[in-house]
Amino acid sequence: MAMYWNNSCNAGVEAWRVFEAMDFRNLVTYNSMITGLSMHKQGDKAMDLFIGMRRNGIEFDHTTLLTLVSSLCGSNEGSNKIVGLMCCLQLHSFGIKTGLALDIGVVTALIRGYSILVGEVDACHKLFLETSSMDRDVVLWNEIMMASAEREPEQTLVLFKRMLGEDLFPDCYIFSVVLKACSNLVAERNASALHCQVITAGFLNVLELGNALIHAYARCGSIDNAEQVFFEMSLRDIVSWNSVLKAYAVHGKAEAALDFFKQMDVAPDGTTFVALLSSCSHAGMVKEGTKIFDTMYEKYGITPQLDHYACMVDILGRAGHLSEAENIIKKMPMQPDHVIWSALLAACRKHGETKLANLASSKLKELDPENSLGYVLISNIYCSANSFDEADSVRMKMNRAGVRKEPGLSWIEIRHRMHEFASGAHTTSADKSNTCQYGEALGTVEENGVCS
Numbered sequence: 337m338a339m340y341w342n343n344s345c346n347a348g349v350e351a352w353r354v355f356e357a358m359d360f361r362n363l364v365t366y367n368s369m370i371t372g373l374s375m376h377k378q379g380d381k382a383m384d385l386f387i388g389m390r391r392n393g394i395e396f397d398h399t400t401l402l403t404l405v406s407s408l409c410g411s412n413e414g415s416n417k418i419v420g421l422m423c424c425l426q427l428h429s430f431g432i433k434t435g436l437a438l439d440i441g442v443v444t445a446l447i448r449g450y451s452i453l454v455g456e457v458d459a460c461h462k463l464f465l466e467t468s469s470m471d472r473d474v475v476l477w478n479e480i481m482m483a484s485a486e487r488e489p490e491q492t493l494v495l496f497k498r499m500l501g502e503d504l505f506p507d508c509y510i511f512s513v514v515l516k517a518c519s520n521l522v523a524e525r526n527a528s529a530l531h532c533q534v535i536t537a538g539f540l541n542v543l544e545l546g547n548a549l550i551h552a553y554a555r556c557g558s559i560d561n562a563e564q565v566f567f568e569m570s571l572r573d574i575v576s577w578n579s580v581l582k583a584y585a586v587h588g589k590a591e592a593a594l595d596f597f598k599q600m601d602v603a604p605d606g607t608t609f610v611a612l613l614s615s616c617s618h619a620g621m622v623k624e625g626t627k628i629f630d631t632m633y634e635k636y637g638i639t640p641q642l643d644h645y646a647c648m649v650d651i652l653g654r655a656g657h658l659s660e661a662e663n664i665i666k667k668m669p670m671q672p673d674h675v676i677w678s679a680l681l682a683a684c685r686k687h688g689e690t691k692l693a694n695l696a697s698s699k700l701k702e703l704d705p706e707n708s709l710g711y712v713l714i715s716n717i718y719c720s721a722n723s724f725d726e727a728d729s730v731r732m733k734m735n736r737a738g739v740r741k742e743p744g745l746s747w748i749e750i751r752h753r754m755h756e757f758a759s760g761a762h763t764t765s766a767d768k769s770n771t772c773q774y775g776e777a778l779g780t781v782e783e784n785g786v787c788s
Contacts, residue, residue, distance in 0.1 A: 361392075367399050374407035380416075382407045398439040401431055405445040420742055421453040451483035457491070460484075467765060472502065478509050485517040488509055492517035493526060506533075508542050515548040524556035531565075535572045540568075547575045554583030556739035574602050581611035606638055613647035625651040625707045646675045654682025658692055676705040685720075693717050697734045708740065 344683035355361070355369055365645050366389045373382040382404055389396065396548040405427055408420040428446055431437030437446075443463060450459045460483040467476065479500045484632030496514050499506065507512075511534055518526045523732040531549055539545050553562035562583050566576060577600050584593035593615040597608070629648050632638045640648075645668055652661040661680055665672050677700040684693035693714055700710035718727035 341441050361394070363394055363397060363400070366394060367397070367403065370400060370407070371403050377407075379404075379407035379409075379420065379423075396434075398442050399434050401427055402439075402441045402445045403448045405442070409449055414747070417453055420449075422629070424453055426451045440467070440470055440473060440476055443470075443764055444479050447476070447479045447483060449461055451479075457484050457487050461491075472504075474499070474504055474507055474510060477504065478507075481510065481513045481517070485513050486520065489520040489685075493521075494779050506537065507756070508539055508545060511537070511539060511545055512548045515545070516553045518627075519548075519552045519555040522555050522557075524558050526560075527556055527558070528553040528561070531561075541570050543569070543571050543573060543576070546571075547573075547579055550576065550579040550583070550769035552738060554579065554586065555716050557587060557588055559583055559589065562778060572602070572710065574605055574608070577602060578605070578607045578611060581608060585611045585614040585618065588615075588618050590615040590621055590624075594624065604636055606640070609638065609640075610643045610647060613644060617647055617651045620655055622651055622655045622657065628757070642670065642673050642676065645672070649676055650679040650683070653680055654686065656683075658687060658689050662692060674700055674707065677703065678709055681710065681713050685717050686732070688717065688720055690717055690721060690723075705737065708734065713738075 351369065351372055355365065360366065365641045370382045370386055373379070373385065386396070386400065386404055389400075404596040405424060408424050408427075423579075424446070428437065431439075431442055431446070436442050444468070447460045447463055450456070450463065460480060464480045477495065481492045481495050484495065490513060496510070498507070499510070511530065515527070515530055518530060527549070530552070534540060534545055534549065546565055549565045550562045553559075553565065562580060563757060566572070566580050569576060577596075580596060581593050584590070584596065593612060597604070597612055602609075609628060612628050613625055616622075616628065625648065629644065630641065632640055632644065645664060648664050652658070652664065658680075661683060661684065665676060668676075677696045681696035682695055684690070684696060684777065697710045697714040700707065704710070711730055715727045715734075718724070718730065
């Protein structure tokens with residue numbers, strides 16, 4: 337059966353024939369089939385086979401549980417996600433009853449399952465805490481850090497320090513996960529510290545880590561360090577080039593992006609042109625952006641996608657060429673999405689174009705009815721035109737539709753810690769202390785003539 341599963345052509349059909357023809361089936365037989373089904377993304381069939389295995393009185397082992405939980409991680413959409421979660425909970429229960437939940441491999445699989453199927457970090461941390469008396473390996477640490485990196489990046493750094501305290505040496509995967517957390521924290525100090533550890537560990541020439549370092553430095557606004565990492569890399573791929581291009585785009589270095597593009601020694605892809613068009617948009621370079629858009633297919637054979645059209649609408653809209661932006665949308669070979677209508681609406685807001693704004697707002701509300709942007713921007717346009725009755729009407733429609741505007745958040749790094757705050761939010765004593773420190777910092781900046 338293992339031979340058939342490893343053969344991608346009609347693997348499942350042949351393996352099932354062998355399985356059904358067997359007069360005697362044991363744990364190894366079932367595990368082989370469950371593993372094959374998991375490899376071929378057939379988690380539902382793997383669970384059905386497990387149920388049949390239990391009915392036939394055959395006991396399972398840690399390999400069975402580990403493989404089944406892993407197979408459920410592919411069921412991450414819609415109703416399949418709910419079914420996958422219920423199955424994961426049931427398998428966890430089986431593991432507790434049989435003592436297999438104490439197996440490091442099973443715990444690792446469960447943490448990954450809960451992270452993907454539930455999306456809540458707390459459940460993963462509770463499970464991880466139960467392993468404090470076990471001999472934890474880097475695979476387990478990697479899994480819990482992956483669960484935290486996106487939603488709780490600070491916790492990822494805490495976990496990384498704890499792992500080092502257990503005399504475990506991070507591998508490439510660990511470093512890439514922690515660098516991702518640093519990117520989300522947008523704190524250069526953490527990125528620099530990890531950079532040093534990557535060098536010490538001898539992983540400086542690992543392509544994926546080099547790309548992760550570029551991304552982390554770029555998110556922190558440290559373009560010089562991002563460039564240094566890039567030029568010191570012994571091997572670069574399209575991700576390396578695109579990461580630097582995106583850094584230039586985000587930080588308004590359009591000329592640098594265009595010069596850098598000319599130096600590329602690998603074939604560009606769609607992401608490359610999104611970065612270039614974004615650079616032109618932020619710099620108001622309409623002529624250059626239009627030329628890049630036109631040569632995408634003509635010179636490089638890359639068909640423009642939604643992201644590229646959104647950039648063009650933004651380029652033209654920011655410059656006040658609203659009719660040209662509208663024509664771009666009309667000529668699109670695919671249906672415009674909410675990003676494109678948002679770009680047009682923002683341009684209408686900037687230039688006070690009410691008629692086209694109404695069209696963009698209505699389209700945006702159709703595509704994304706829970707998004708407050710379509711209501712807020714058109715309301716602001718009316719206010720700017722002193723049409724306050726119309727603005728009030730839009731706000732009333734927004735309230736009746738049950739749409740709420742999410743508060744804008746800001747972040748500031750104080751004494752090597754990132755703090756999040758929102759306008760009008762309730763403050764604690766710690767928050768007030770941060771506000772005082774922010775005031776002191778602003779005063780220092782003003783004294784040095786940096787802002788007026």
